[in-house]
Amino acid sequence: MTVSVYSRSNNPLSKMVRTCCLVFWMVLYSAPLWSFDFPESLQFHGFASQGYSLTSENNFFGHSQDNGSFDYTEIGANASWLPLNHLQLSGQLLFRRAGETDPQSLRLDYGLLDYTMLSDETDRWGLRLGRIKNPVGFYNETRDIPFTKPSILLPQSIYPDYVRSAQLSSDGSYIYGEHRSGYGDFFLNGGIGYPPAINREWEGILFENQLNGEISYLARLLYEWNNSQLRAAVTYYKAKFDYKSDIIPSGSLRSEPWIFSLQYNAEHWSLTTEYSLRKVSQPVSTMMSEGYYIQGSYRFSPHWEGLLRYDVFYLDQDDKNGKKFAAKDPFGHPPYSQFAKDWTAGLTWKIFPDFMLRTEYHRIDGTAWLFFLDNPNPSETSRSWQLFMLLGAYRF
């Protein structure tokens, strides 16, 4: 099985978005050359993180057995500017390295124009155009920034890294609405667009092929009560890809999950749970993937935070132990490649407001979200494995 050049979506909208964003970045970064001062509303922010992973069996983010792997690096830089009071332009460039699964290139993470049509004390409505991070569940929009997530690795049942680009962002448009009331705050997002460039992690699933994002839809309703003491969300999306393959019948692949999210935040602790039911359709089969996690975190002090989580994922709800799948699979995938149950314990040390160290230990039963590209031979994988991770992160 060879590694092909990962395909990029060639739809006209994606091309337009790429061109617009390139121009935007050139203008922004050439700003120091101009004769006038920076506009007051121009802001620059960014982050950088370096991870280390060590596994007892199987590989995760590079060759992580034996001495471990440092193949997990993320660097992002963003800029935002309000040329008009109701108009915000923003863009973020991201460099990402994650074992064999990421093309290790610099890419446009998001690049968008945000126009607020109505804004007052209780309501805000607007429109976003460009490449927009998909608001899926609680964490997807900022899933790469260590400071906005609870652990190094997000719960893979809801935020699978092995199909990361399928739910990462859209080239298209979103409408958004906010309503603030005595009963709480409501946030609505509805979007339509193309999933942008598909990263290499997909090749492990559909082999060497051409995969192009087709028009997809997403909606999320988020409710926050008492200043985010209680947060609840429902997300639905329908992502579609067309692919050509020499091995399996060409056609389209659809992923349609419902995701339910609930979080309670007290001063020193938070309790979070999310549940996902995902319909995955290919020309040859349709199945329901199911996943959920429950997570507790405790802030011992402003500098120290502990985490405990149990995360469960079944690729096929009707074949939880994977026996039916393994009996007819021509590629020799073991039954345990159809599920993953992950116990995680983690610790975060916020040394300075802008710098943190984080560590976590995973005890995992099953390989459902193990990366194919890091583990090309399914018969060499182990059902029961442990993963230790360490990460340093900085932001500005």
Add this chain to the structure above:
Amino acid sequence: MKRQVLCRLAGFILLCLPMLAIADQQGADSPVIIVSPQQTPQSVSTNALRAIFGMRLRNWPDQIPVHVFVLRDDNPTHSVFSKQILNIYPHQLRLAWDRLVFSGTGQAPTEVNSEEAMREQVAKTPGAIGYLPRSMVNDSVRILPVQ
């Protein structure tokens, strides 16, 4: 023996009284919302205040852009302001700003290093809003009552 314990207890309470007085003084010096003197609004609702410091309401009712100033996350005044006036924990507020900044859907407030810098910036920036301990407010800024 019993008397000795009682005496010690009384002594302890006496010693503590000045501390209570100091604590009371701190109560009187709780943070207030300040704006630049040219600002037209005469008061602000809790809802609007939460939206403004949550970086989700960008204009005053007269359409002048809001410019939000905050102290550092670990500043005691910021902590009291956050918990008592906004009714949100400082780490939750930071998380809300980070979610906006790193998804391109909003901006972060301007951070100042001291209460003096806060007063100076709010005084000279059109549309500015911030907060200060009441004792540090002078004529250069105006207190905005919260309804």
